[in-house]
Amino acid sequence: MPLCTTGSGGIVLAAALMASAPTTALAQTHVDWWTPSIAFAGVARVKGSAEADVAWDLRVEGLFGEHAHARLGAFADLRITGHAEVSGAAGLSISLPASGNPGNGGTFVVLSAGGAVHDRGGAAPAALGRLWWGLRAPPEASSHYEIAVGLWVEARYFPGDGTVDALAGVSVDFYALALPVIYLASAFSPRRR
Numbered sequence: 234m235p236l237c238t239t240g241s242g243g244i245v246l247a248a249a250l251m252a253s254a255p256t257t258a259l260a261q262t263h264v265d266w267w268t269p270s271i272a273f274a275g276v277a278r279v280k281g282s283a284e285a286d287v288a289w290d291l292r293v294e295g296l297f298g299e300h301a302h303a304r305l306g307a308f309a310d311l312r313i314t315g316h317a318e319v320s321g322a323a324g325l326s327i328s329l330p331a332s333g334n335p336g337n338g339g340t341f342v343v344l345s346a347g348g349a350v351h352d353r354g355g356a357a358p359a360a361l362g363r364l365w366w367g368l369r370a371p372p373e374a375s376s377h378y379e380i381a382v383g384l385w386v387e388a389r390y391f392p393g394d395g396t397v398d399a400l401a402g403v404s405v406d407f408y409a410l411a412l413p414v415i416y417l418a419s420a421f422s423p424r425r426r
Contacts, residue, residue, distance in 0.1 A: 264295035266304070266371070266379040271410070274387075274402025276314060280395060288314045288400065294343075296328050296379070300371070304328045308345055322349035322361060331366070338370025338380075349389060357394075363387040365404070372408055381406045 272290040277283050289312065296306035306326045313319050324347015331340040343365040351357040367383015382405050389398040 264306075264377070265297055266300060266306075266377055267293065267295040268369075268379045268381045268406045269293045270381060270404045270406040272385070272402050272404035274385075274400045277399045279397045279399065286314045286316055288312050288402070290402070290404070292404065294326060294381075296326065300379075301330060303330070308347070318351060318353055320349050320351040320359075322359075323347050324361065328369070338368065340367070341369045341383075342366050343383075351391075357391055359389040359391045359398070361387060361389045367404075378408060379406070380409050382409050 270290075270292050272292060274288045274290065276286040276288050278286065290310050291312075292308060292310035294306055294308040296304040298304040304327070306328065307324070308326050309321070309323045311319075311321050324345055326343050326345040328341050328343045331342050343363075345361075345363040345365070347361055349359045349361055351359060363385055364387075365383050365385040367381060367385075369379050369381045369383075372378060372380055384403055385401070387398075387400040387402075389400070391397070
């Protein structure tokens with residue numbers, strides 16, 4: 234199946250999920266916090282017997298509301314597995330402060346649910362649920378970008394054939410990935426006088 238067909242199915246799915254979001258809450262504010270991240274995961278596909286794989290994710294998440302309180306948001310992600318299976322997903326997330334100083338950063342739990350379309354030799358729809366736990370903090374007081382580093386588990390259910398994918402992984406946002414390069418560049422740059 235051509236990838237463009239899967240992509241258009243993902244766009245239709247994302248539009249349907251976003252249409253069901255609480256529109257009054259979203260209409261009253263803009264995206265207060267957003268995070269693009271990359272994730273590496275182990276995958277176990279179970280249908281009768283288990284099959285192991287790995288996966289890479291690119292994910293963008295936007296959250297609405299104050300950083301120190303529970304926040305509603307939305308996500309979209311693109312995944313490719315070691316067996317070259319491509320999928321796109323979208324859905325809703327809720328972020329809950331768990332510990333620390335949530336106004337300036339701390340530990341958060343993020344629960345996500347949504348739908349996905351996989352290219353498995355044909356379009357294969359799936360429902361998903363995810364639990365993410367980790368550190369989230371803005372790099373600057375005025376920034377709407379949120380540094381997010383954490384661990385997550387996810388399950389995807391394929392109603393067409395009863396398959397379940399169980400995933401566990403680690404995700405790191407792009408700013409956190411760039412920090413070692415930024416620090417090295419500042420350490421070796423000539424000092425201004």
